[in-house]
Amino acid sequence: MGEMEARAEVDIWNYVFGYTKMGVVKCAIELGVADAIENHGSPMPLSELAAVLRCEPSRLYRIMRFLVHHQVFTEEPITQHSTGFSLTPLSRCLIKHGEKTMASFILLESSPTMLGPWHSLSARVLESGNMPPFEAANGTDIWSYTEANPGHSKLFNDAMACGARVTVPAVIEVCPEVFDGVKSLVDVGGGNGTALSLLVKAFPWIRGINFDLPHNAAVAPKIDGIENVGGDMFMSVPNADAVFLMWVLHDWDDEECIRILKKCREAIPEYKGKAIIVEAVVEQDKDDELESARLMLDMVIMAHTNKGRQRTLREWSYVLQESGFSRFNVTPIRAVQSVIEAYP
Ligand SMILES: C[S@@+](CC[C@H](N)C(=O)[O-])C[C@H]1O[C@@H](n2cnc3c(N)ncnc32)[C@H](O)[C@@H]1O
The missing domain is CATH 1.10.10.10 (Winged helix-like DNA-binding domain superfamily/Winged helix DNA-binding domain)
Structure with a gap:
């Protein structure tokens, strides 16, 4: 052999x-x-x-x-x-209340709700695959499902908070200058406000707005310096000096991303505003140890969202340009995600 x-x-x-x-x-x-x-x-x-x-x-x-x-x-x-x-x-990382715990993330991804869609992935990949796997398994899309199932919604938010406690400190350490001059920051799709709480602690001059679907904003913990606001990012986004979007745009296709980003652009000042996007950029450095995690995440997003995807640099460039951002830069942060700063 x-x-x-x-x-x-x-x-x-x-x-x-x-x-x-x-x-x-x-x-x-x-x-x-x-x-x-x-x-x-x-x-x-x-x-x-x-x-x-x-x-x-x-x-x-x-x-x-x-x-x-x-x-x-x-x-x-x-x-x-x-x-x-x-x-x-x-x-x-398995200690339930550990500083860098990933316990809730593992419990989320191993839950029957999140494992069910994998049985319908092949059907989705076919030319005839019109039914998103999450819907095939759970009867509705992920956001309607979390709204209707508070227990799953809490597990989801706790899992995202685990991710935020790993990623946001890397953002703060590697590129703190991103937040220079930012007096107000709206976290669009901010979940339970964990990311914003870490940012406001590191940069106490920032007034934070944690913006998410009404059912999430209603249960988000009250944190000093942060206002929880419920709404729909496809309709409007609260005004601030900068918008922060972490692991949100990867849930949507290009057309939906452009609609969200246009609302974000409307929410920030024309000249000094910016969008701070914390997302994976795939295929940028294929030798990077974390590339395999980025590609796994792309599969997870295919299984769990209707049309989401991880994007290459060229794909990011397309959605940002189409939403009216004139330039952007990307900073790798030794994490699955990079920081993309986009300017009107
Ligand atoms: C993958 S989670 C990311 C959470 C958080 N940014 C993080 O990284 O920890 C996506 C978030 O988008 C929110 N979301 C989905 N649709 C939304 C909408 N139409 N308007 C506002 N938020 C929405 C979800 O409720 C969820 O909290």
Whole structure:
């Protein structure tokens, strides 16, 4: 057997059983494994972990053996004859209330609501594929679904907040100058206001407006320096010095993006206003380690939205130009997304 055939034989099992990583990590989050080990403060023996989590030890052992094999946790010696489980940088992301937690994001993506659409992806790709996968699985589009299902809406917003806590600090660290002179900032599709809360904390001179669909704005936490406003970005956007759009335009096709961006353009001053767009730019640096995450995100967006997509530089240029922005620049931030600043 040639080297490539041998590799394929190993790799194919990763596809056959690809869902196990997600399933087992979801299980670990639901049980609170990372939280228990964090609270323990030193390598935690299986017997103690099982007792704290009220788990059946031999089944928990198999879960932990799998996760240690995949380097999600480590197993370290405690004495000559005993070992305990410790956290790695990866499992720190599974702590439910951790600073950089991704727990809610994993719980969202592994929920039946978000997994269902994958069964209809092939039907969507066909020439005859008129039914978006999310609608085929859940009976309606994602935004109507979240409006009608407060539990799913909270999970969705919590997941987006996880993403914001990873991305926004990178924006603040790499290009703080983006916010120079910005006295008021409207976060269009700002979810529960997490991104804006981080920005207002870093740049206290900014007055923030967190703008989202009415059902989201109504439950967004009240945060000093931020006003929650409900509305529809296709109708109008509250006025501010700058608009901030993170992971919003990728949910829509070009024609819809242009309509949103035109409303954003109307909301900012003609000369000193700008749009700050935090989105992936695909195919810009194919060797970048995060390119694979960008391409996965493109597939997720195909499964979960009606017509959304990740865009290349040329595609961004098209939608920005068509919406009346005269120039833009892109700053990579060592994240899945880059910062695109667009000027009227
Ligand atoms: C993918 S989420 C991004 C959330 C947030 N910007 C972030 O990155 O954490 C897209 C957001 O757009 C909001 N949205 C969808 N349609 C909208 C509309 N017509 N007007 C205002 N917001 C809308 C959704 O409610 C959701 O909060």
